[in-house]
Amino acid sequence: MSEITPDVIKSHGLTxxxxxxxxxxxxxxxxxxxxxxxxxxxSEHCSYKSSKKWLKTLPTKAPWVIQGPxxxxxxxxxxxxxxxxxxMESHNHPSFIEPYQGAATGVGGIMRDVFTMGARPIxxxxxxxxxxxEHPKTRHLLSGVVEGIGGYGNCMGVPTVGGETNFHPSYNxxxxxxxxxxxxxxxNNIFYSAAAGIGNPVVYVGSKTGRDxxxxxxxxxxxxxxASADKRPTVQVGDPFTEKLLLEACLELMATDMIVAIQxxxxxxxxxxxxxxASKGGVxxxxxxxxxxxxxxxxxxxxxxxxxxxxxxxxxxxPGCEEAAKAIFDKWELDFAVIGKxxxxxxxxxxxxxxxxxxxPIDPLAEASxxxxxxxxxxxxxxxxxxxxxxxxxxxxxxxxxxxxxxxLSSRRWIWEQYDHMVMADTVVRPGxxxxxxxxxxxxxxxxxxxxxxxxxVKADPVQGGMQAVAEAYRNLTAVGATPLAITDNMNxxxxxxxxxxxxxxxxxxxxxxxxxxxxxPVVSGNVSLYNETNGEGILPTPAIGGVGMLPDVGRMATxxxxxxxxxxxxxxxxxxxxGQSVYLKNIExxxxxxPPPVDLNSEKRVGTLVRGLINANVVRxxxxxxxxxxxxxxxxxxxxxxxxxxxxxxxxxxxxAWLFGEDQGRYIVATRDPDSVTNAAANANVHAVIIGNAGxxxxxxxxxxxxxxxxxxxxxxxxxxxxxxxxxx
Amino acid sequence: MKAxxxxxxxxNCDRDVQVALQNRMGTAPHMVxxxxxTLPKTDLIVLPGGFSYGDYLRCGAMAANSPIMRAVIAAAQxxxxxxxxxxxxxxxxxAGLLPGALMRNRNLKFICKDVHLRVETTDSIFxxxxxxxxxxxxxxAHHDGNYFADDETVKRLKGEGQIVLRYCDNEGxxxxxxxxxxxxSNIAGIINxxxxxxxxxxxxxxxxxxxxxxxxxxxIFDSLMEALA
Numbered sequence: 011m012s013e014i015t016p017d018v019i020k021s022h023g024l025t026x027x028x029x030x031x032x033x034x035x036x037x038x039x040x041x042x043x044x045x046x047x048x049x050x051x052x053s054e055h056c057s058y059k060s061s062k063k064w065l066k067t068l069p070t071k072a073p074w075v076i077q078g079p080x081x082x083x084x085x086x087x088x089x090x091x092x093x094x095x096x097x098m099e100s101h102n103h104p105s106f107i108e109p110y111q112g113a114a115t116g117v118g119g120i121m122r123d124v125f126t127m128g129a130r131p132i133x134x135x136x137x138x139x140x141x142x143x144e145h146p147k148t149r150h151l152l153s154g155v156v157e158g159i160g161g162y163g164n165c166m167g168v169p170t171v172g173g174e175t176n177f178h179p180s181y182n183x184x185x186x187x188x189x190x191x192x193x194x195x196x197x198n199n200i201f202y203s204a205a206a207g208i209g210n211p212v213v214y215v216g217s218k219t220g221r222d223x224x225x226x227x228x229x230x231x232x233x234x235x236x237a238s239a240d241k242r243p244t245v246q247v248g249d250p251f252t253e254k255l256l257l258e259a260c261l262e263l264m265a266t267d268m269i270v271a272i273q274x275x276x277x278x279x280x281x282x283x284x285x286x287x288a289s290k291g292g293v294x295x296x297x298x299x300x301x302x303x304x305x306x307x308x309x310x311x312x313x314x315x316x317x318x319x320x321x322x323x324x325x326x327x328x329p330g331c332e333e334a335a336k337a338i339f340d341k342w343e344l345d346f347a348v349i350g351k352x353x354x355x356x357x358x359x360x361x362x363x364x365x366x367x368x369x370x371p372i373d374p375l376a377e378a379s380x381x382x383x384x385x386x387x388x389x390x391x392x393x394x395x396x397x398x399x400x401x402x403x404x405x406x407x408x409x410x411x412x413x414x415x416x417x418x419l420s421s422r423r424w425i426w427e428q429y430d431h432m433v434m435a436d437t438v439v440r441p442g443x444x445x446x447x448x449x450x451x452x453x454x455x456x457x458x459x460x461x462x463x464x465x466x467x468v469k470a471d472p473v474q475g476g477m478q479a480v481a482e483a484y485r486n487l488t489a490v491g492a493t494p495l496a497i498t499d500n501m502n503x504x505x506x507x508x509x510x511x512x513x514x515x516x517x518x519x520x521x522x523x524x525x526x527x528x529x530x531x532p533v534v535s536g537n538v539s540l541y542n543e544t545n546g547e548g549i550l551p552t553p554a555i556g557g558v559g560m561l562p563d564v565g566r567m568a569t570x571x572x573x574x575x576x577x578x579x580x581x582x583x584x585x586x587x588x589x590g591q592s593v594y595l596k597n598i599e600x601x602x603x604x605x606p607p608p609v610d611l612n613s614e615k616r617v618g619t620l621v622r623g624l625i626n627a628n629v630v631r632x633x634x635x636x637x638x639x640x641x642x643x644x645x646x647x648x649x650x651x652x653x654x655x656x657x658x659x660x661x662x663x664x665x666x667x668a669w670l671f672g673e674d675q676g677r678y679i680v681a682t683r684d685p686d687s688v689t690n691a692a693a694n695a696n697v698h699a700v701i702i703g704n705a706g707x708x709x710x711x712x713x714x715x716x717x718x719x720x721x722x723x724x725x726x727x728x729x730x731x732x733x734x735x736x737x738x739x740x
Numbered sequence: 741m742k743a744x745x746x747x748x749x750x751x752n753c754d755r756d757v758q759v760a761l762q763n764r765m766g767t768a769p770h771m772v773x774x775x776x777x778t779l780p781k782t783d784l785i786v787l788p789g790g791f792s793y794g795d796y797l798r799c800g801a802m803a804a805n806s807p808i809m810r811a812v813i814a815a816a817q818x819x820x821x822x823x824x825x826x827x828x829x830x831x832x833x834x835a836g837l838l839p840g841a842l843m844r845n846r847n848l849k850f851i852c853k854d855v856h857l858r859v860e861t862t863d864s865i866f867x868x869x870x871x872x873x874x875x876x877x878x879x880x881a882h883h884d885g886n887y888f889a890d891d892e893t894v895k896r897l898k899g900e901g902q903i904v905l906r907y908c909d910n911e912g913x914x915x916x917x918x919x920x921x922x923x924x925s926n927i928a929g930i931i932n933x934x935x936x937x938x939x940x941x942x943x944x945x946x947x948x949x950x951x952x953x954x955x956x957x958x959x960i961f962d963s964l965m966e967a968l969a
Binding site: 157160161164165166167249250251252254255342343426427428429430431432433434435438440449564565 | 749750752753755756759760789790791793794795796849850851852853879881883943945946948951952953
């Protein structure tokens with residue numbers, strides 16, 4: 011056994027103070043296995059030590075919330091004895107080092123989080139951020155990540171129905187890969203991780219354990235530097251085929267009454283799963299590590315406890331069920347091994363061929379892990395950009411074409427056509443719109459799902475940006491007619507030890523909390539990824555929000571595509587002309603500055619309620635929220651989706667640029683043949699409504715300008731990404 | 741009219757085709773695990789889409805050697821109709837029940853999208869409800885659907901009317917651009933000489949009701965219903 015030197019402690023990512031705490035807890039010097047366990051359990055990734063204080067401030071309750079944060083995933087009630095179970099999780103660092111496997115295992119991990127609770131995954135989404143398009147690594151990373159996500163999800167037979175992809179130089183050395191899974195379960199058959207029943211068998215199922223991913227959680231808790239590529243061996247390798255078998259076997263076992271508790275082995279593998287199960291249940295565990303199914307010879311207790319081999323689960327079974335449970339795993343040709351039992355010691359005792367290889371108290375590791383109140387600085391406010399200061403450089407239609415064909419707003423079809431988004435045959439709104447909608451199998455209900463965040467807003471004003479991310483998710487769900495129910499958050503930030511970065515995190519939490527409370531849209535699960543920096547440069551703060559909403563009847567929903575040539579376009583919500591941090595400002599004026607558009611949560615809720623009412627009453631079947639790019643981009647997206655043009659009026663006064671390209675929040679465009687009903691309903695709801703134009707023709711015609719043919723616009727919009735990806739190497 | 745759907749480890753469209761068969765034929769199909777060695781009494785065998793055995797080795801290669809496949813091959817040779825969808829088509833080829841090979845898509849990427857197809861023959865139990873030359877729309881979702889056969893085989897398939905579906909544009913032209921995966925002669929689906937075994941890359945089970953944004957897939961099951969009921 012190696013000696014515990016200061017170097018060994020440092021290489022395990024523990025500070026001097028943390029090591030002192032280790033000595034206090036142990037009452038002696040730990041051995042290497044025990045030190046390794048402390049190291050991963052107390053890593054930022056597993057312990058949330060920098061973020062816990064602020065995560066506690068997020069609202070997590072509503073009458074429909076069955077399980078909030080703290081379990082493998084959040085659970086909400088969707089009526090009729092059914093529950094939606096979902097979570098989003100990051101796999102940023104591994105995906106930068108090895109994009110295919112990093113992204114693939116990210117998808118595999120989040121699906122396990124969901125099916126370990128008894129849910130069949132029914133939809134996958136993602137939120138991806140890459141560096142500048144011109145950065146030499148970007149294409150390789152984008153291509154590998156997309157292929158990895160598809161490779162895993164497609165094989166699992168779970169449709170990947172939505173997501174978002176952005177580019178920004180701040181991600182050049184640290185991309186973000188956030189994967190979300192939504193599953194469906196019966197409310198009376200949900201599985202939790204708290205172990206119970208002294209003497210009950212602890213069972214290992216799934217793939218064998220190898221040496222892959224050792225210290226992945228520690229890697230995910232450190233900044234990157236140029237030597238990080240050397241960490242390639244700590245990236246896990248995924249096997250979606252085994253996970254598909256594991257899914258079916260687990261669901262088959264869950265249909266019986268044999269499981270007491272179950273938890274997937276994710277980050278920090280056997281260590282975190284066993285400690286969390288024991289800690290939640292207030293019991294001890296004796297693990298017989300030599301019984302763990304191993305892929306390689308000569309593995310040590312240290313390696314077995316820290317391996318992040320994929321596609322594995324840990325369960326506590328009811329006594330006497332081992333044979334019947336094993337038969338199910340035999341059918342699916344998966345390993346099944348009793349590797350320990352529950353004890354009343356409240357300690358984790360690691361046995362290795364009859365000898366004690368480690369002995370640790372459970373609660374101090376799992377629950378009493380360090381918690382930091384990191385110093386933070388408020389982000390300085392930026393000035394609002396006055397629309398009058400911006401002169402028109404080109405016809406608006408030309409600006410539109412430029413934006414629609416830019417890296418920021420071009421079509422992501424190249425990406426989502428590599429994902430099977432139709433398997434399970436319940437995808438009723440496919441990618442490319444606001445929220446995607448999957449039907450709840452064998453019912454008329456639909457689940458609307460979306461992922462959203464506008465990092466440039468968050469950087470300029472973390473509080474407003476945090477609010478906006480939640481409001482945008484709320485709006486995308488509303489735009490299809492769904493009632494927003496709950497969110498999962500994936501907080502991607504830089505180094506929390508820098509007060510400026512910690513201030514971004516704190517601000518975003520405040521904004522998210524405020525929006526969630528105002529919109530009845532609680533947080534039920536989430537994940538924090540810090541230290542997203544390379545050589546001291548932080549990413550744009552990116553609190554990605556995954557939203558889930560419910561449609562009572564998929565026969566009454568809206569999509570963004572214009573459907574009739576004789577319809578009238580009505581904008582709902584108040585225009586204020588916000589060009590700060592807008593896509594227009596960035597792409598046409600080459601400026602990334604100003605205050606982001608403010609979010610008015612009262613107004614947000616009023617407009618949202620109106621829009622859902624119109625869709626659910628079948629008055630409106632075409633709706634799109636106004637977001638990146640503003641009103642004109644929203645109209646253009648509706649036109650391209652429906653292959654119908656539009657004539658747009660201009661306002662009598664004020665800046666035309668602000669009218670067409672302002673990213674003012676809380677707005678939607680609906681198409682209707684009965685504009686009076688819509689404007690009357692808006693007046694009754696105290697919502698600003700204005701007729702902005704008419705659908706028809708084959709071009710977008712802005713008052714006072716030449717028409718822009720849809721074919722020409724489509725070419726720009728659809729062309730950017732395929733051309734970018736296919737261009738020869740420099 | 742009772743069908744049997746073979747379930748391999750890694751099949752993932754087995755439930756979808758089960759639902760489609762139930763929906764169009766009014767009877768729930770048998771679901772047969774790959775380790776079985778005999779088939780229940782059945783009027784139609786369906787090999788569903790998915791990633792049997794993870795597509796390891798070669799798509800469909802291991803499934804073609806599953807225990808149940810001996811029974812499937814025997815039943816097929818005795819005239820029981822067989823429908824192989826996507827991975828099922830790959831398995832039929834690997835099992836030698838249909839000629840040719842399915843290679844990696846020309847662009848080397850997984851492709852999931854609606855495609856236009858031209859119905860090349862209605863002289864089959866799978867397509868009798870269509871019109872000759874009809875342009876239909878059914879989604880594909882595959883990585884390895886690039887049909888290949890030597891010139892002589894393709895010529896024979898053409899001559900014998902064994903090419904059932906070809907990728908085309910929305911006007912029915914079998915252009916190179918419309919040939920999404922690079923298949924020989926834009927082939928999307930073929931039938932055997934006896935016109936009882938049909939393999940296709942597109943997924944008819946995904947377009948059986950208006951909410952799917954199309955119902956052309958239902959017509960294939962309806963054709964079978966008409967021919968076999």
